[in-house]
Amino acid sequence: MSEAVTRPGITTDALLASLDPLLRAWLPRQRWFAGKGRPITDFALVTATELLPPTSELGLLHLIVRVRQPQVPTQLGGAPAPPADCYQLLLGIRRELPPRLAPALIGHVTRGPLAGFTVYEALHDARMSGFLLEALRVQARIGKLRFERDPHKDIGDDLAPRMLAAEQSNSSLVYGDTFILKLFRRIVPGVNPDLELPLMLAREHCVQVPAPAAWLLGAGEDAADDVNVLGVLQPYLKGTxxxxxxxxxxxxxxxxxxDEARALGRATAEVHLALARALPTVTLGRAQMELIAGGMADRLDTAAKAVPALLPYAPALHTTFEALADLGRGEETWTAQRIHGDLHLGQCLRSPAGEWSLIDFEGEPSRPLSERRLPQPPVRDVAGMLRSFDYAARSHEPWAPEWAGDCRAAYCAGYEEVSGRDPRTDPVLLRAYETDKAVYEVLYEARHRPDWLPVPLAAIKRLSTNGPATDPH
Structure with a gap:
């Protein structure tokens, strides 16, 4: 692999001038672009690396682009959107785009040093995405990019790439049904849990989480030794x-x-136990529990201002959080540790043999990275999964509350089989976390999927009563 190179005569400013009008039109159409609904006011190149030699007939540009937008509150209240986000882009450069790559077109450059060239989304090009795997295989260093790998993992050099169509906040490439490369689109400085935690779990021989085979790192902006995680290569779990x-x-x-829910509960407990072995745990006492309860109450107040349908239930929901604060005033303590952070059915894969794997350890993307990496009570993951069973049951016509109740009970029982503790034996803590999750869901659905709003509102109605937290009715 060659060192980073740039085409002669191309400066960062000139490159940005060439790409600016194309990116303004293309970026807001991407599903992973977080700034929809706000105009783009300015671009800045954080890094620009040409991955192919300048003598190549094709070009492959790796960019980290800072996109500036007006800092305005979201439509339904809450925290204001950030004034700037950084995104990872991989742009292919050709004189002419073959028909097979027509869906990847970004645009034709009309000015600047790339005038006369066509720019496109390089991940759709097998030649370009194949280059990424080869760079990981040989542990290339190109400019500020570091392609690293587990030396004990065999990465073949003849794995045909394909891009997965179901893009969300990231983009994924599958190589020969052997590996999957997740490329993070919105780049947040700091240690990404989606690499950090699976690496730790691999050292603990936790078979429920696919072990990273390789990863792509880029230099951070603030310090010479600061790095950003740009991508992770993991085994592709075919048939799951x-x-x-x-x-x-x-x-x-x-x-x-x-039966599947019980097995998933066992898998969740295995992951929690492995994380507790791999990373430090902390003890939560009165001050910490009051702080947790206060954060939940604040989030409820914010959500109730944004979604009036919450208002009738807010007083009763506040008693749930007050009960959690009162609980901390006794002699009991709780253990907090690193957890998954955004656990639901969509983050779990079941193999044909019935084995469950947990994936996507980024945590809730809307929360700051520093918060996502804090130790938290494991029951927060449990509450997320219980809410997911309820979501599934509510999406079925007619609604299947008994199905959800059976799943919730089986999941908790399976969790106890491995951990030795049934989450339902801590009902105040479990109810508080499930309520907090339902409040988050109400705000999310009101903003993004109003048709789904009745699903979390039904849970809010249930949780505002005095029935047990795991009662599906």
């Missing part, structure tokens, strides 16, 4: 089905899901 799709299939066929 994600838990959400599997749950909906079983519901549609009127089949019981409790």
């Amino acid at each position: 089905v994600d838990g959400w799709e599997l749950a909906l299939q079983e519901l549609a066929a009127d089949r019981d899901f409790s």
